[in-house]
Amino acid sequence: MKIHVKVNGKDYTREVAGNRTLLRFLREDLGLTGTKEGCGAGECGACTVILNGKTVNSCLVLAPEVDGGVIETVEGEAKNGKLSKLQEAFHRNHGVQCGFCTPGMLMSVKSLLKIHPKPTVAEIKEAIEGNFCRCTGYQQIIESVLDATGQLKPRKEEIRRVR
Ligand code: FES
Ligand code: FES
Structure with missing residues (x-):
């Protein structure tokens, strides 16, 4: 299915499979590899992102579920090469x-x-x-x-x- 999301203030539209995780979507489809995969099972928090104002383990969320969502990742921290x-x-x-x-x-x-x-x-x-x-x-x-x-x-x- 096709999903639309805003990540770090930028709009993206992508076709995703029903079983695509938000983590894989960010890393592999959008190239935002700052978010890490540790356990892949909701235990370690390495994949934490902010979705619609709340933290989630992105390895446990399916990409189709975030259609229309607003996502914040570590890539949104530094601005113009300056750390937050x-x-x-x-x-x-x-x-x-x-x-x-x-x-x-x-x-x-x-x-x-x-x-x-x-x-x-x-x-x-x-x-x-x-x-x-x-x-x-x-x-x-x-x-x-x-x-x-x-x-x-x-x-x-x-x-x-x-x-
Ligand atoms: S990768 Fe460990 S909680 Fe998601
Ligand atoms: S796991 Fe190495 S700095 Fe936290």
């Missing part, structure tokens, strides 16, 4: 190591910040609980989010308490 504030904070605080989890992590955090522009440590942890990271131990990721929201210094003590 959130990406810069991840870079500065070593929230990125191998980087495999990062695109999905950024989408989960972006979604959180729309609701809680100054999230607590507990809110950050809850927002990223479905995003597995095998490298950072999560502390640098939490610090990255606090830095991006201007709260790193005041909440250092809170980070220690919830570890």
